[in-house]
Amino acid sequence: MTQLTEFQREIILNEEDKQNYFWVQDDVHLAHAVSPLFASFQIPAMTNGTKTAFENLKMPLRQFMMKLADGRLYQATLPHEGDMPSRIREHQELVGPLFPIQKQRLMDSVEHIFSPFYRQLDAYRSQTATLDEAKQRVKELFAFYEKAWQLHFEIVMPRSGHSMALEELYTRLTNEPDATAVYECLSGVMNKTLETDRELWKLAVQVKQSAVLEGIFTGFPTEEIVSQLDQQEEGRAFLTGLRAFLDVYGYRSPNSHEFLDETWIENPNQVLYMISAYLQKEYDFEKEYAQIVQKREEKLLETLAKMPEGEGKQAFIQLHQWALEAWGLDEDHHFYIDAMLPAKSRLFLLRVGEMLVDANVVEAPNDIFFLYYDELLDVLSEPALVSQTIERRKQEHEQNKQKSVPPVYGTPPEEVPDDPILERVFGIKTPDVNEQEKHFSGYAASQGQYTGVVKVVRGPEDFSKIQTGDVLVCKTTTPPWTVLFSVVGAVVTDAGGILSHAGTVAREYRVPSVVGTKVATSVLRDGDIVTVDGTNGVVHFGKQ
Template sequence: MTVDAILGLAEAGGCPRDLVGGKAANLAEMTSAGFPVPGGFCVTTAAYRQVLSEGDGPGLLEELIRVPDGDPESLVKQAGRLWAHALSVPIPAWLETGIVEAYERLSQGEPVAVAVRSSSTAEDLPDASFAGQYDTFLDIRDAEEVLAAVRRCWASLWSDRATRYRAAHGLDRAPAIAVIVQRLVDAECAGVLYTANPVSGNRSEIIVDAAPGLGEAVVSGAVTPDHHRLTVDGESLEGPDDGCLAPAQLGELVAVGRRLEKHFGAPQDVEWAFNGEGELWLTQSRHITTLFPVPESEGEPRAYWSVNVYQGISRPFTPMGASMIRERQRGMAVYMSALGFSDEIIDVDGWLYWDITDGVRSPAKRPKMAAFVESLAAPSGKLVEQLGRDPRFPSVPSGSEQDAPPKKRRRRWERMIPAWLWPDQARARVVREAEQRIAAFSGPAEATAEERLSFVESVRRSACRIEANLPRDANTAGGTGGQLAGQLLRGYVDDAEVATVFRGIPHNPTTEMDLALWRAASAIRRDDEAFRLLLDTAPDELAAKQLAGTLPEVIQSGVAAFLADYGCRATSEIDFGVPRWTDDPEPVFAMLVNLLRAEGEEQDPQTRFEQAAAAAEARIVELTRRLPVTKLHRAILARFLLRRSRRLRGLREFPKFCLMRGFASLRAQLLIIGEEIVRAERLDRAEDVMFLDLAEVREALDSRDFRVAVARRRETWERESRRPRVPSVLLSDGTAPALESASDGGDLSGLAAAAGVATGPARVVHDPNTARIEPGEILVAATTDPGWTPLFLTAAALVTETGGMISHGTTVAREHGIPAVVGVPGATARIRTGQVITVDGSAGVITFAEAAGEPR
């Protein structure tokens, strides 16, 4: 028998997790720290690996590893073969004898009931608990039963549910598993303790579920437990007075829970039991993996608004991306501070927040803050208003200087009037200045790494603040012209009708990007060989061929031309650290394939765009004719302003496009610097510079080795990237407030962001880089940014969980002429792919089609 096949539970302390698994490692650590843990032993992963190496095991494992990504059914099928192997392969005699002897030592010659539980290497992780994924066997009373239960724990590593869970979390396909055998507590009352509320996220509440007998009944859901909600001081907020736990026992649980949280440094999910003598035993403690990270704060409650949600990205920022967006937002600090936002952005594990407490508490600032955030990321504004009524956020005394509203800047009519009179010249001036500024960011072609870094440091501020530094009069005139026209038409035309004249807007770089991709797809469609190649080849393989220059000419040149103009863009592009399409064109090929499936003139975005522009002109005439002859002067002025506004509104997306071009130039320089640091063996990959900030890049160039630090940051970034959603508003106690009026079922409602009605099957998309949207499907997403908009070319409508009237996604949806409803809480969970829905972008309502045998 090998020395590490079986260990006493206390001996497992300090052993590598890949030897004893997560559960045993935690229990051993708890034992060493003096927590009351039942005695037992661990059948380590070395024993499991020995068993797996018998017979067909190695071949079956190799086949599982080779299953292609994105094929969960084949993965589950192959895992089933390993499950059967674990149940049937003979256990070596030496191992069988070792397990029996360990059980006999535990029982001291007398039959003793034990629990046999799995302890996988992929279990009780900070971001994946694997709760309930592996098997547990209770009340096992002899050696033969112990051997059978150990074997079944091994097999549970390959169950359907565990295999799918690992795939969903992007974890190791081929983990190992240890098994814990522990004395079974003769429980009089048992259950689960959460040191933070796992539902609301509130860190100031403790939850205890308890039931008579074994805790497995609570964990499995076999009984309805006593439910206690307490403060961290043990004060009862909710719970029965006649439950199985006495008040003193609840207090003991609260105290041990707080000790465990302090010991492990994070909120804990704890399984516990009181025996007949009233002794408390702990049988498990692990991180609560669903809690969203919260900025550290002390004192009175604080409220935060998510920069990620505001920017339309649902994954954390890279460290370099966070530092760049901080610089960008400093250019807006005066304006944002006047609305009640904190001066600086807070970073927690890549999730960025503004502290909005001052704005929430100010009666003067709150309405302006609410309107601002609602326009960008509904329903954040409603949540701000709701918090203003929350007694935890009392209003600041009226009349104070900080309560004074920001002074209104006088509109510079003398500059907007020329823009209305000569819109093309006004737009051209903005473009010329932008080109001059962007040219200054291109950097040296030949230089040392130190010189390149000095260049990046010298232009960083200008590049990050280009949006604020560009002339804004023409852009302002485009938006103001439409507003003034609406006022002139008021009483005869409503706002929704005015919005219909802003479809098919020219000169919007995001819309132009989408149409350029469509033209590339159309050229490829006319070449049968190229067309079939694109449809039959995986996007990652096409991307590799593009970078190698080996694709057919119509594809190679078409994609190269597209990347020359728009390769600076990407999904989540506001994060400087994210690869651009030039770096990795795989998403471009995925979108091209998507567009190649759209056939027929009715699916031609170029035609639809031109028709929308013609219809908008006709609509201007029709709306302004509603005014009576006595108001002819108003009708003429409104018609003039609407036409001029159309010619200028494309500038709405232009500053962001310029920012992306500047980012791409600086990224190129930093990646070259990264190559130099790799050669010096202080980073593993050039792109690792995106997990540093500029000051650290200089340290790395000098002498500091950042490989360990980057690996740790990457691990955190990858863990946080797997979170299913980002709350737009978060409180310092961890609570993500919900709208008081949120619908519990039936039809869904949100912000009417783009007029029109469309009915079709839903397509819920979490990653646009690999999405497939069939013509006529309705795109449902948590959020969108410009990198998503090529999907709009085939989508019939858009539904998002966040977004506002002036966010990038809704602006482009209006210009493409597809209905959009945004700010729909929980849309990606409440709508299923394939479900037929109707999106009314004029009313802001999503309705569900009746389906046979399916509740509405």
């Protein structure tokens, strides 16, 4: 076994770590195996960024620590070490005034911090530089990653407190036992993910209105569509519109959190597949969205009718209005930070990789993603061929992708605090499978009942399996998966709570959904017939 460097020892989970803390694999956001270079950036950024952010927000948490094991990222949650009730009061007093300005805080950061840095990364790609200058730019990116994740949590965490305040007031004023019903009053809020889907739908409408375009999309494999479009005048005009779409929305990749995956702007085949998916059924984004907004407004009126007149009701109305203004924050921050930061970083790092190809250090630009951060700095300082290391790491990465990794390491704390915020996002239920009666449960994320054919989707490479009306069964979803929600009849996930991406988007598309089952991808197989009860959070399998 190769001896680890000091930097690598800092980010790789060891036996002492397992003895000292309880580590959970984040299968909601980071279910996939990651490359060494991405882990090198993400782990210090998350560990140090949360420490600063949580102190700035006076959170009842000290930080999230992150470590690498078998190619997966594991997280330990460290509580605040001081007087907890005082800390909670301090936190509430600090974040309350942020409720009305949450979206503005994000957009201010995008305008003044993120966008300028992204433009700088873009500029670096077109500039001639020495290896030493490239090294300094890589170090700039490493430092920015930590700042980005500090801002990430300072921006998103007040939304969680806002949600809990809204739930508490809803329950107190309506006497309804299920506080999560309040989220039905928050559907139909435009965000960057829905905005992306709307623009994709518009491209699909353009295809449907042209016999030439529709013939190309339905008559050729996805990989040949661009070349076929380029041979027709209408096709070339469509490609111009496609490039304009990618210039705005193309900075995302299948897993978001990774450097290895091609972005949409590099390879539009993923986008072309999504346009093809829209062609499978009659779907009108604008009409569907208007209906969701109408349903939200009706639900709000029903909710307000249950509340007694007075200050409490007025406080709920104000909290709800602020929540509506901020509710797109979850998808919007993902667009500008979670997805765009690694996408822009990947494109810059590929340019560094090209320089190392020219210096006979690596054989291909993307080989650098199989180096750790300190190793990359070393070869930029003293170029030396690292092909053996790269080949070994590639093999390890492929093995890691196939591994069934432990969901946790270490000993759970004896007293686990009831944390509704973590439950809403991550889902913390234990698996609940009734083999005799053929059903398992999870969280009721989106109401309704639907019976259909299962398609288990492990990643974007399986998207083509989905046919109109199928039941999407997966570990988790990210924004690039959203187009599937307009095609499928129901969604079931292993991971997540009702405020996870899958739960939130399912409500936006009015698709019955049960999330956080822990077992769906293990119990179900392609072709199974299931009934998804999104109202009660139960999935019935076996013959119906």
